[in-house]
Amino acid sequence: MQNNLKRTHHIQGLGLEHAGQRVVLNGWVNTRRDHGGLIFVDLRDRSGLIQVVFNPDISKAAFDLAERIRNEYVIAIAGLVNPRPEGTVNPNLETGQIEVFASELVVLNGAKTPPFYLDDDVEVDEGLRLRYRYLDLRRQEMKNNLLLRHKVVRSLRGFLDEQGFIDIETPILTASTPEGARDYLVPSRVHPGEFYALPQSPQLFKQILMVAGMERYYQVARCFRDEDLRADRQPEFTQLDIEMSFIDEDDVIGLSEAMISRAYKEALNLEIATPFPRLTYQEAMTTYGSDKPDNRFEMHIQDLTDLLQDSEFKVFAAAIKNKGVVRALNAKGCASFSRKEIDDLSQKATGLGAKGLAWIQVTAEGMKSPIIKFLTAEEIQAIISHLDAEPGDLLLFSADTEEVVARVLGGIRLELGQRLNLIDESLHSFLWVTEFPLLEWDEDEKRYVAVHHPFTSPRDPELLELEPQNATAMAYDLVLNGTEIGGGSIRIHQHSLQQKMFSLQGLSPQEVETKFGFLMEAFEYGAPPHGGIALGIDRLVMLMAGRDSIRDVIAFPKTQSASCPLTQAPSMVSEKQLQEINIKTIIK
RNA sequence: GGAGCUGUGGUGUAGUGGUUAACAUGUCGGCCUGUCAAGCCGAAGAUCGCGGGUUCAAGUCCCGUCAGCUCCGCCA
Numbered sequence: 001m002q003n004n005l006k007r008t009h010h011i012q013g014l015g016l017e018h019a020g021q022r023v024v025l026n027g028w029v030n031t032r033r034d035h036g037g038l039i040f041v042d043l044r045d046r047s048g049l050i051q052v053v054f055n056p057d058i059s060k061a062a063f064d065l066a067e068r069i070r071n072e073y074v075i076a077i078a079g080l081v082n083p084r085p086e087g088t089v090n091p092n093l094e095t096g097q098i099e100v101f102a103s104e105l106v107v108l109n110g111a112k113t114p115p116f117y118l119d120d121d122v123e124v125d126e127g128l129r130l131r132y133r134y135l136d137l138r139r140q141e142m143k144n145n146l147l148l149r150h151k152v153v154r155s156l157r158g159f160l161d162e163q164g165f166i167d168i169e170t171p172i173l174t175a176s177t178p179e180g181a182r183d184y185l186v187p188s189r190v191h192p193g194e195f196y197a198l199p200q201s202p203q204l205f206k207q208i209l210m211v212a213g214m215e216r217y218y219q220v221a222r223c224f225r226d227e228d229l230r231a232d233r234q235p236e237f238t239q240l241d242i243e244m245s246f247i248d249e250d251d252v253i254g255l256s257e258a259m260i261s262r263a264y265k266e267a268l269n270l271e272i273a274t275p276f277p278r279l280t281y282q283e284a285m286t287t288y289g290s291d292k293p294d295n296r297f298e299m300h301i302q303d304l305t306d307l308l309q310d311s312e313f314k315v316f317a318a319a320i321k322n323k324g325v326v327r328a329l330n331a332k333g334c335a336s337f338s339r340k341e342i343d344d345l346s347q348k349a350t351g352l353g354a355k356g357l358a359w360i361q362v363t364a365e366g367m368k369s370p371i372i373k374f375l376t377a378e379e380i381q382a383i384i385s386h387l388d389a390e391p392g393d394l395l396l397f398s399a400d401t402e403e404v405v406a407r408v409l410g411g412i413r414l415e416l417g418q419r420l421n422l423i424d425e426s427l428h429s430f431l432w433v434t435e436f437p438l439l440e441w442d443e444d445e446k447r448y449v450a451v452h453h454p455f456t457s458p459r460d461p462e463l464l465e466l467e468p469q470n471a472t473a474m475a476y477d478l479v480l481n482g483t484e485i486g487g488g489s490i491r492i493h494q495h496s497l498q499q500k501m502f503s504l505q506g507l508s509p510q511e512v513e514t515k516f517g518f519l520m521e522a523f524e525y526g527a528p529p530h531g532g533i534a535l536g537i538d539r540l541v542m543l544m545a546g547r548d549s550i551r552d553v554i555a556f557p558k559t560q561s562a563s564c565p566l567t568q569a570p571s572m573v574s575e576k577q578l579q580e581i582n583i584k585t586i587i588k
Numbered sequence: 589g590g591a592g593c594u595g596u597g598g599u600g601u602a603g604u605g606g607u608u609a610a611c612a613u614g615u616c617g618g619c620c621u622g623u624c625a626a627g628c629c630g631a632a633g634a635u636c637g638c639g640g641g642u643u644c645a646a647g648u649c650c651c652g653u654c655a656g657c658u659c660c661g662c663c664a
Contacts, residue, residue, distance in 0.1 A: 035621055042624070096624090113598075114614095117599065125595090181663050351591095561655085
């Protein structure tokens with residue numbers, strides 16, 4: 001260091017017990033209050049804030065220099081810790097009992113005035129924050145988010161280490177696979193015209209590691225998917241990737257629960273009760289209209305199909321006749337909704353694919369509804385009793401295919417939950433969704449596609465043979481507050497079953513050989529039964545931090561158009577670079 | 589690919605088609621020895637994202653475009 005003011009203490013932890021000690025502190029000028037004859041500087045380092053007093057009676061030189069320092073200057077100070085005079089203690093500051101009387105000051109570096117406030121609650125434009133991310137990250141809130149992330153990952157690693165998992169790295173430059181998301185491609189210089197792909201997940205490698213006899217693997221793995229962004233989706237994101245041999249679903253679920261509750265304890269000092277509730281996919285879709293239910297509030301969807309079997313009301317009758325369902329929500333206390341509020345809900349329903357949204361306002365004077373005249377007294381009575389409807393309630397109906405009804409009422413339910421403030425934001429509500437369907441028919445491509453991924457084991461291989469559309473998977477998703485934060489499965493480890501799955505999904509033996517030949521071959525050399533899970537670290541930490549975007553828990557995230565305002569990535573490269581990798585661009 | 593919202597001094601906002609674009613904060617200068625979002629006095633700072641159009645007149649209305657955000661599609 002170019003001066004003799006080598007740091008002796010970090011700010012956090014300084015207190016009355018240090019009174020009388022000489023300390024040397026390094027950090028940034030958080031704020032400066034110049035009283036003319038006396039200057040206060042709140043000095044900030046990573047750990048915290050402390051008040052430094054510049055008094056000409058203590059050091060004229062330091063005082064004179066302090067008149068010229070500005071916010072975000074990097075300084076070193078030396079001085080004695082003093083208890084603050086009576087009446088000047090600042091209870092809002094961890095170090096508010098004390099202050100440092102500066103006898104020496106060295107300016108280590110000046111700083112331009114930051115383009116936005118660093119210590120305010122003011123909502124600054126996010127583009128600006130990302131462009132000056134190094135300033136944004138100086139803000140306490142962002143610093144806390146990154147610290148929390150560190151604590152969570154440290155806890156997860158510690159737990160897995162104790163449980164006998166080993167951390168193994170897998171390639172970032174790998175082969176493109178046919179299924180799944182769009183790949184990020186990397187041209188090969190050595191092999192003109194050929195490309196690596198960045199991994200969408202280490203899925204195949206971790207299965208190969210099981211064949212290799214590693215038994216318990218984990219990795220904090222970066223994953224890449226070239227799809228459009230959302231508040232909870234970035235083109236590169238971090239997964240805690242786990243794979244285990246000789247285990248079943250309950251083993252993976254139990255391990256995950258223990259691991260997560262410990263992370264909450266170690267990072268947030270919160271107790272999370274285990275085991276987490278489990279819902280089958282079928283239950284989740286029927287009750288919540290979602291495969292990632294937010295169970296922080298009730299308002300369950302109720303099925304009325306049986307009650308309305310013989311209804312004369314065309315909308316209901318037609319849906320039931322077409323093997324669809326009629327289901328409803330009871331929006332408690334919403335009978336007072338204005339026509340416009342109900343119209344808004346209808347519009348939302350239409351947007352979700354509904355043909356309309358039927359409703360009944362239950363009032364002390366009776367039912368108000370455009371559909372009431374189509375229903376018999378018995379039907380109305382049955383609906384009322386099934387939905388526990390009381391005066392003041394608003395009943396909302398959807399009649400269509402099971403899929404549409406689930407999506408519509410699931411969406412309306414979430415909308416109402418937010419609008420009516422039914423969600424306790426302090427909760428961390430976990431649940432498992434199990435027994436996912438294995439396959440889904442893709443009408444466009446006229447073939448089955450894997451709901452989870454093509455390596456997921458069916459619960460019942462015989463059913464897969466007979467009725468593939470009804471086969472369920474040994475797959476499980478972990479949901480936190482209505483957000484999917486993880487998912488996994490027991491994998492297929494037999495060559496023949498894997499071959500069967502591929503062929504159901506329309507892959508020819510040649511394609512399987514080209515794309516997954518190495519996996520298929522590995523399965524012929526003693527593959528143990530295995531399975532695992534991947535947790536979305538960004539989403540988990542986001543929810544733990546109470547944020548609503550994963551950008552707030554990623555040091556250098558990308559914007560919605562997948563660019564980085566700090567580095568300007570992506571950017572043009574030189575003609576020479578392109579030539580070396582045999583690439584010619586066709587734009588511009 | 590589509591829908592919506594936003595864009596005004598450095599920052600956050602206000603701004604009926606009509607005078608010199610307002611307020612707060614920050615910045616700069618002056619005063620000030622107990623403040624902690626210090627205070628008081630003063631000053632500078634905006635061609636209202638960009639390009640067209642309508643109009644006697646556009647920050648305001650229309651069209652396009654760019655950027656940011658939210659959502660749908662997409663994300664095995």
